[in-house]
Amino acid sequence: CLAAMPLAHAQSNVTVYGKLDAGVRKAVGSSVKEVATSGDSRLGFRGVEDLGGGLKAFFGMEHRFFPDTGTQDGAQFWKGYSHVGLQGDFGRVGVGRQYTAAFSLVQNQIDPFGGDTVAQLRDGVMRVGGITKVRIDGSLRYDISFGGVSLAASVAEGDKNGGVERATSVAASWRSGSFFVAGGIEDPAGARDTMTSLGVGYTLAGHKLTAGYSSGKTNAGLKAKGWMLGLDLPIGAGIIKAAYGQAETNGRTVINKLGVGYHHSLSKRTMIYANAGHDSKAARAKTGYDLGILHNF
Amino acid sequence: CLAAMPLAHAQSNVTVYGKLDAGVRKAVGSSVKEVATSGDSRLGFRGVEDLGGGLKAFFGMEHRFFPDTGTQDGAQFWKGYSHVGLQGDFGRVGVGRQYTAAFSLVQNQIDPFGGDTVAQLRDGVMRVGGITKVRIDGSLRYDISFGGVSLAASVAEGDKNGGVERATSVAASWRSGSFFVAGGIEDPAGARDTMTSLGVGYTLAGHKLTAGYSSGKTNAGLKAKGWMLGLDLPIGAGIIKAAYGQAETNGRTVINKLGVGYHHSLSKRTMIYANAGHDSKAARAKTGYDLGILHNF
Amino acid sequence: CLAAMPLAHAQSNVTVYGKLDAGVRKAVGSSVKEVATSGDSRLGFRGVEDLGGGLKAFFGMEHRFFPDTGTQDGAQFWKGYSHVGLQGDFGRVGVGRQYTAAFSLVQNQIDPFGGDTVAQLRDGVMRVGGITKVRIDGSLRYDISFGGVSLAASVAEGDKNGGVERATSVAASWRSGSFFVAGGIEDPAGARDTMTSLGVGYTLAGHKLTAGYSSGKTNAGLKAKGWMLGLDLPIGAGIIKAAYGQAETNGRTVINKLGVGYHHSLSKRTMIYANAGHDSKAARAKTGYDLGILHNF
Numbered sequence: 001c002l003a004a005m006p007l008a009h010a011q012s013n014v015t016v017y018g019k020l021d022a023g024v025r026k027a028v029g030s031s032v033k034e035v036a037t038s039g040d041s042r043l044g045f046r047g048v049e050d051l052g053g054g055l056k057a058f059f060g061m062e063h064r065f066f067p068d069t070g071t072q073d074g075a076q077f078w079k080g081y082s083h084v085g086l087q088g089d090f091g092r093v094g095v096g097r098q099y100t101a102a103f104s105l106v107q108n109q110i111d112p113f114g115g116d117t118v119a120q121l122r123d124g125v126m127r128v129g130g131i132t133k134v135r136i137d138g139s140l141r142y143d144i145s146f147g148g149v150s151l152a153a154s155v156a157e158g159d160k161n162g163g164v165e166r167a168t169s170v171a172a173s174w175r176s177g178s179f180f181v182a183g184g185i186e187d188p189a190g191a192r193d194t195m196t197s198l199g200v201g202y203t204l205a206g207h208k209l210t211a212g213y214s215s216g217k218t219n220a221g222l223k224a225k226g227w228m229l230g231l232d233l234p235i236g237a238g239i240i241k242a243a244y245g246q247a248e249t250n251g252r253t254v255i256n257k258l259g260v261g262y263h264h265s266l267s268k269r270t271m272i273y274a275n276a277g278h279d280s281k282a283a284r285a286k287t288g289y290d291l292g293i294l295h296n297f
Numbered sequence: 298c299l300a301a302m303p304l305a306h307a308q309s310n311v312t313v314y315g316k317l318d319a320g321v322r323k324a325v326g327s328s329v330k331e332v333a334t335s336g337d338s339r340l341g342f343r344g345v346e347d348l349g350g351g352l353k354a355f356f357g358m359e360h361r362f363f364p365d366t367g368t369q370d371g372a373q374f375w376k377g378y379s380h381v382g383l384q385g386d387f388g389r390v391g392v393g394r395q396y397t398a399a400f401s402l403v404q405n406q407i408d409p410f411g412g413d414t415v416a417q418l419r420d421g422v423m424r425v426g427g428i429t430k431v432r433i434d435g436s437l438r439y440d441i442s443f444g445g446v447s448l449a450a451s452v453a454e455g456d457k458n459g460g461v462e463r464a465t466s467v468a469a470s471w472r473s474g475s476f477f478v479a480g481g482i483e484d485p486a487g488a489r490d491t492m493t494s495l496g497v498g499y500t501l502a503g504h505k506l507t508a509g510y511s512s513g514k515t516n517a518g519l520k521a522k523g524w525m526l527g528l529d530l531p532i533g534a535g536i537i538k539a540a541y542g543q544a545e546t547n548g549r550t551v552i553n554k555l556g557v558g559y560h561h562s563l564s565k566r567t568m569i570y571a572n573a574g575h576d577s578k579a580a581r582a583k584t585g586y587d588l589g590i591l592h593n594f
Numbered sequence: 595c596l597a598a599m600p601l602a603h604a605q606s607n608v609t610v611y612g613k614l615d616a617g618v619r620k621a622v623g624s625s626v627k628e629v630a631t632s633g634d635s636r637l638g639f640r641g642v643e644d645l646g647g648g649l650k651a652f653f654g655m656e657h658r659f660f661p662d663t664g665t666q667d668g669a670q671f672w673k674g675y676s677h678v679g680l681q682g683d684f685g686r687v688g689v690g691r692q693y694t695a696a697f698s699l700v701q702n703q704i705d706p707f708g709g710d711t712v713a714q715l716r717d718g719v720m721r722v723g724g725i726t727k728v729r730i731d732g733s734l735r736y737d738i739s740f741g742g743v744s745l746a747a748s749v750a751e752g753d754k755n756g757g758v759e760r761a762t763s764v765a766a767s768w769r770s771g772s773f774f775v776a777g778g779i780e781d782p783a784g785a786r787d788t789m790t791s792l793g794v795g796y797t798l799a800g801h802k803l804t805a806g807y808s809s810g811k812t813n814a815g816l817k818a819k820g821w822m823l824g825l826d827l828p829i830g831a832g833i834i835k836a837a838y839g840q841a842e843t844n845g846r847t848v849i850n851k852l853g854v855g856y857h858h859s860l861s862k863r864t865m866i867y868a869n870a871g872h873d874s875k876a877a878r879a880k881t882g883y884d885l886g887i888l889h890n891f
Contacts, residue, residue, distance in 0.1 A: 014610050014611070016311050016313060016342065017310070017311070020356040020357075020358070020379070020381040022380065022381050022393045034435055034454055035393070035437070035453075036435075041379075043342060045612070051861050055860065057864040057889045059614040059889045059891060060614075061637070061664070065358070065374065065375060067375075067379040067380060067381065067394065068434055068457065069394055069435065070373035070374065070377075070379045070394040070434070071372065071375070075665065076665045077374070077659065077665065077671070079664055081664070082614070082659065082664045083616065084614040084615065084616050084661065084887055084889050085887065095617060095618075095886070096629070096661040096662055096664075097661065097662060097663055097664040137662055137663040138628055138630075138662040138663065139662075157629060160628070266348045266383075267346060267348050267354070269346055269354075292392070293381055293383065294381075295381050297342075297346075313610060314607070314608070315608070317654075317676070318678065319678050319689040320689060321689075331732055331751055331754070332689055332731075332751060332754075338676075362655070364655070364672075364677060364691065365689075365732040366732065366754060367670035367674075367675070367676045367690075367691040368669065368672070369671050563649065563651065564643060564646075566607070566643055566651075567643055567651040590679065590680065590689070591678075592643065592651045592653045594608045594639075594641050594643075594653060
């Protein structure tokens with residue numbers, strides 16, 4: 001074991017982690033039955049260095065890919081994020097490609113499916129109208145938490161995010177016992193786009209109820225809004241999940257969707273899942289379903 | 298060492314492995330002398346989680362690249378494979394981009410060069426006519442072994458594999474003492490393509506004799522067949538390898554090739570090699586050779 | 595910890611390492627203020643295997659990327675290098691995509707900024723005229739060191755490096771106490787291009803003075819030469835860096851640049867930096883600056 005020790009030390013600077021999720025799926029709005037990833041398969045590298053005096057350096061980058069074809073997801077190899085920064089009593093400052101403040105504190109906290117699977121409502125409802133981005137390129141982000149309060153603000157270059165002005169996002173959340181409330185305001189990189197997102201949650205012994213609302217304006221000036229309810233219902237080693245929500249653009253309902261699923265844990269890192277989604281506003285093939293396995297490493 | 302321990306644990310979920318192979322080469326059929334990889338350089342990430350009760354989750358993905366230029370090999374970053382699944386007493390089920398059943402149980406078991414180097418006969422003979430794929434996208438694969446018997450079946454989406462129907466492959470092998478026999482039948486994603494592959498082997502104290510035969514039909518309706526013999530002859534820390542085989546398409550011999558090589562182990566993980574191949578049916582530059590180093594990590 | 599041990603062993607074959615550098619920047623010659631990497635963010639995999647008798651196998655490959663957008667830097671995923679080889683008493687022989695001899699022994703040893711940040715003079719002065727490459731594809735490289743002497747030679751295929759003939763580079767350096775002197779001669783892959791680079795250095799208690807000179811001819815037949823001075827001045831946990839140099843092409847001064855910076859170490863692996871560069875020959879926006887954080891892992 002002596003031989004391994006020096007390298008174990010060398011390796012201690014970086015943690016290799018990831019998720020491999022694959023199964024069979026028929027997406028909502030499509031009649032294609034295929035092998036697909038429902039949970040955004042990824043490979044990441046990250047680390048934290050203690051600099052002393054409460055100061056720490058952190059870094060990380062995360063690759064996303066499609067396990068059915070072995071191809072990378074998107075134009076960027078490090079689609080998930082790539083950032084470096086410092087954290088301490090003053091909070092946490094990161095620079096790079098990063099999640100927006102409102103995405104991580106609000107929009108990604110409401111959907112019981114976390115934006116994954118055919119049952120998810122995050123992208124259609126909490127991020128209604130395609131107004132905001134999950135991540136922004138060329139960004140600075142500040143986070144601080146105290147008591148149950150978390151505050152975050154992100155700002156990014158406009159042109160690297162397909163727009164004409166700095167993309168800004170501010171968000172706050174508050175957890176107190178079983179209650180959770182969060183809100184965020186965003187001004188994406190376009191000249192006219194804006195977004196406000198709100199969410200509340202109540203958790204008791206693993207049972208969880210959530211509600212979310214987002215309202216904004218697209219860069220084309222169209223009003224968009226959405227609302228959703230979410231439910232987590234633990235049953236033995238599994239959890240039943242359900243979500244319902246609607247989204248409208250310019251006064252017209254474009255999404256009216258119910259998502260249900262059962263996620264069965266085989267361990268803390270591995271689960272099998274089955275989900276279904278039905279969107280009565282889908283142009284065709286209104287019902288989708290998936291069945292697969294998800295493994296975190 | 299205390300600081301390293303938690304991360305050593307964190308790292309225990311994933312094994313980083315790979316192979317770096319490079320040297321000089323003149324390929325059969327080409328007059329270009331170049332630096333090249335003869336053994337498919339790669340970087341992979343894989344792991345197995347024990348779920349208890351004999352059940353395990355497994356995952357893995359493998360990148361292929363050209364070390365002479367630093368570029369990825371092929372359109373997919375994870376060209377080698379990318380899959381996730383479960384294994385237990387019932388066998389092993391994987392989903393993703395995966396090897397076909399007949400490739401891993403039959404076609405890849407006969408060539409002493411394992412499909413690598415200028416001396417290899419696997420791709421031209423055992424996979425004659427370019428009928429089958431090494432790997433198939435969007436696939437499910439089932440494997441089970443008992444006694445010396447291994448059975449495998451893979452099925453995949455047609456359109457993700459450039460075809461019009463599901464790509465299927467079934468294979469079986471049997472090992473008993475020094476003997477090995479294997480066979481596979483495939484119906485690739487095209488409308489008319491089929492393939493049957495057979496192989497036998499005899500191993501004694503590291504010496505190995507193999508014979509293989511493949512016969513099929515291309516999607517264009519042409520008949521294709523090939524046969525080959527292989528030899529492994531250990532000498533000290535090295536091994537002499539030889540293979541001879543022929544392939545014909547529509548009754549015309551298109552490959553008549555002899556491959557020889559010497560692979561010298563510097564350790565269990567590192568070897569240097571020299572190989573030569575001569576194909577009397579090559580249009581020009583019938584003889585190729587390579588000389589290089591291969592390191593597994 | 596028993597469960598982790600076997601995998602710690604498995605992992606001991608490869609070291610995962612890298613650098614994440616990001617900050618804000620306005621480049622010399624540009625008026626764009628942006629989030630950018632000033633120090634070539636990277637992720638690498640490397641290892642050394644002891645083969646006994648003083649012989650070792652080594653391998654490595656290094657990815658470069660832009661952390662502000664998460665995209666890979668350049669056409670090659672493994673832009674940094676990708677090689678494999680053997681080392682022993684006879685020296686070190688590598689094959690793959692590798693640094694040229696003169697780059698690593700001479701051109702990269704003079705600039706206090708190591709080619710990073712807006713203050714750097716390496717690429718414009720020590721590699722004047724864009725005559726040489728940092729790395730060459732399809733290359734063999736030989737290195738040997740004895741006493742304070744290092745010798746290196748690299749040769750590569752011409753067509754893989756955009757040229758018509760083999761790219762060759764030879765270099766030598768000598769360190770004796772505080773003194774350092776190095777020189778290299780190159781004949782890149784083009785028909786007419788040549789390059790000679792010289793450098794000297796003097797180090798005392800962390801203080802360092804360097805001087806460098808390069809002279810060559812572009813493939814178009816234009817003469818190009820450059821000279822530079824560099825200074826490292828340690829102050830507490832930081833270091834003040836300065837460099838000044840000029841470059842001319844065909845008798846016309848094209849670069850007349852001063853670079854200054856302060857690099858403050860937060861640990862052996864992490865630093866924050868601020869740099870400025872002023873090139874009086876820049877067509878516009880002659881002054882650039884950057885401010886960021888660099889973390890090695």
